[in-house]
Amino acid sequence: MVNREYRREMLYCGILNNGIVETALCYLPDNIWNQINGKIAITTLNSDACRLAQKICKHDEIVVLSPWIFTYIPAGACEADREFRYFIFCILHEIAHAILKHSPPEELSSKENEEQEDEADKYAIEWFNKYVLENARKGLTQINIEEIREIQEEYQRKTAQLINWG
Incomplete structure (x- = not known):
């Protein structure tokens, strides 16, 4: 097992949210952790708009999280909770895109983009479930694409309500 000491210049989500992201990063296999550390x-948007400071832009890849994704995790939630599980999946999914050096969606056909999304899903689920198996004592359960799709649909409805509220 590798040293999982997080480099401070890696996380820019705020003190409380950094802890949640750190938990998600524990699900990465050691070889992937070594590649991305x-x-x-x-980072996340903590206001209506923000600029990405130079120190953030110096990284090979930047993952920007929606501020809403943190609000979906109930206070006191743990890794076994549905919302937290989805959050972990999202982090793993975005890191998979980075590791696989996927192209931005606007550079791809719809079919190519869908293939990339499926591949990132596959890696994220694989990493998630491997961690669960290796940490059985935590009482965690494996995740599958059906659970992910169900939560995504629910969150899309919630987000649409927020956007259309005004």
Whole structure:
């Protein structure tokens, strides 16, 4: 097992949210962790707009999280909770895109983009479930694509309500 000390210049999500992201990063296999540690920045929008400071932009990849994704995790939630599980999946999914050096969606056909999304899903689920198997004592359960799709649909409805509220 590798040293999982997080490089401070990697996480820019705020003190409380950084802890949640750190939990998600524990699900990465050691070889993937070694590839990304210090090379990927993870940040979130904490206001209506923001700029990405130079120190963030110096990373090989930048993962920007929606501020809403943190609000979906109930206070006191743990890794076994549905919302937290989905959050972990999302982090793993975005890191998979980075590791696989996927192209941005606007550079791809719909079919190519869908293939990339499926591949990132596959890696994220594989990493998630491997961690669960290796940490059986935590009482965690494996995740599958059906659970992910169900939560995505629910969150899309919630987000649409927020956007259309005004």
